[in-house]
Amino acid sequence: MPRVLQVLKESGLDCLSCEAFNLDYDRFQHYRDRDEHPAEKPFEDPLLEQGRRRLDETPPDVPTILRYFLDGSRRTYHVGDVIVGRRKYYPLVGGQVGVAVVERLADGHVTPLREFCEIRSVLAIPDQIPDADRGLFEERVNSRCRGTFRLLNYTVDPAKDAVDLAVARIMSEMHDAEIRVVKQMAAGNLLSGSQMLVIDGPLRFRKRFDIVQFRNVIGVSKSFRPTFTVGRGRKRVGVGTITSDLDFGERTNVFRVIGYDKVIGAWYLRLRDPARMSNPLQGVVKVEQYAIDPKEKENGLDGVRVDNVSRFLLRERNVTPYKIDRRWASHIYPIYLAETFLKTSFRSDMYFKALF
Numbered sequence: 001m002p003r004v005l006q007v008l009k010e011s012g013l014d015c016l017s018c019e020a021f022n023l024d025y026d027r028f029q030h031y032r033d034r035d036e037h038p039a040e041k042p043f044e045d046p047l048l049e050q051g052r053r054r055l056d057e058t059p060p061d062v063p064t065i066l067r068y069f070l071d072g073s074r075r076t077y078h079v080g081d082v083i084v085g086r087r088k089y090y091p092l093v094g095g096q097v098g099v100a101v102v103e104r105l106a107d108g109h110v111t112p113l114r115e116f117c118e119i120r121s122v123l124a125i126p127d128q129i130p131d132a133d134r135g136l137f138e139e140r141v142n143s144r145c146r147g148t149f150r151l152l153n154y155t156v157d158p159a160k161d162a163v164d165l166a167v168a169r170i171m172s173e174m175h176d177a178e179i180r181v182v183k184q185m186a187a188g189n190l191l192s193g194s195q196m197l198v199i200d201g202p203l204r205f206r207k208r209f210d211i212v213q214f215r216n217v218i219g220v221s222k223s224f225r226p227t228f229t230v231g232r233g234r235k236r237v238g239v240g241t242i243t244s245d246l247d248f249g250e251r252t253n254v255f256r257v258i259g260y261d262k263v264i265g266a267w268y269l270r271l272r273d274p275a276r277m278s279n280p281l282q283g284v285v286k287v288e289q290y291a292i293d294p295k296e297k298e299n300g301l302d303g304v305r306v307d308n309v310s311r312f313l314l315r316e317r318n319v320t321p322y323k324i325d326r327r328w329a330s331h332i333y334p335i336y337l338a339e340t341f342l343k344t345s346f347r348s349d350m351y352f353k354a355l356f
Helices: 004-010 131-144 162-187 239-244 294-299 303-315 333-345 349-354
Strands: 015-022 052-054 066-084 088-104 110-112 118-126 149-154 196-200 217-221 250-252 255-259 262-270 284-290
Touching (some): 004 015, 066 349, 088 333, 110 333, 162 196, 196 333, 250 303, 262 294, 284 303
Parallel strands (some): 066 196, 118 149
Antiparallel strands (some): 066 088, 088 118, 217 284, 255 262
């Protein structure tokens, strides 16, 4: 079968081949919550008097409310370049994007929910190429090449690196897949107050969707921006200062942040004994939940529910991927399993690059 770039050339696209290489190593390590605005006051009802609370994990004989765990992942590759209008030179970035969901069964075992696991191959091209041509290229690639690709447009900005823009577009496709899976689970009545979904990472979705479908969804981040500030005036303090002082099992206040056009309550929870960590922020996770009802948006998240979620998260701290993943101290093990299942389902780098 012909390769993708060969089919694109034969279809009239002036593209150039290159030695394809993986773009993910040491790339896009910045914080996904970097666009947060400072939080000025606590955002929960009732308020914590001391600004923090010590919690004990929920006993093992109590059924967990954290039933499902979702991880989205992507791999990206610079696979070629394209000349547009005989003057402009842009990269072509291929990628694999996927979403995996695992379920914790009543006996404690974790198993993948294959009906909610999906992987697709994509190719990001500059938006200088007309949509009609993009549709034609996609049709010919999928009819003649091995595998199926979706061609995505990335918006060209002369002030930004085009490769970064292409990778960001592929990341957006991954986030769309995460939203799609949550919608499917909510429509199937799988999510409730006693059967919640944990998403790996912050709830930073640009796409518009019915936020009510995320009522029983939380986001858990293994890393966060420690320079994010809370408080007002001279009392403003960085989150790194607050979280580095947390003891095992303690959580902070909930803080109000804005995720694009949505109100989010975020708090920080220490899963590990700080005396056993290599740095003050190791073993701390950031937890997010959407404020949905008018009362929540005005007064903040229900503090009792926040405590309950935090207690079950504490119970998830073991087993750990110790020495397997450098992020082990902040890694929720079912998320690690979902991530492992997804990444082992991707085509190998060598195979994927050979398609071009």
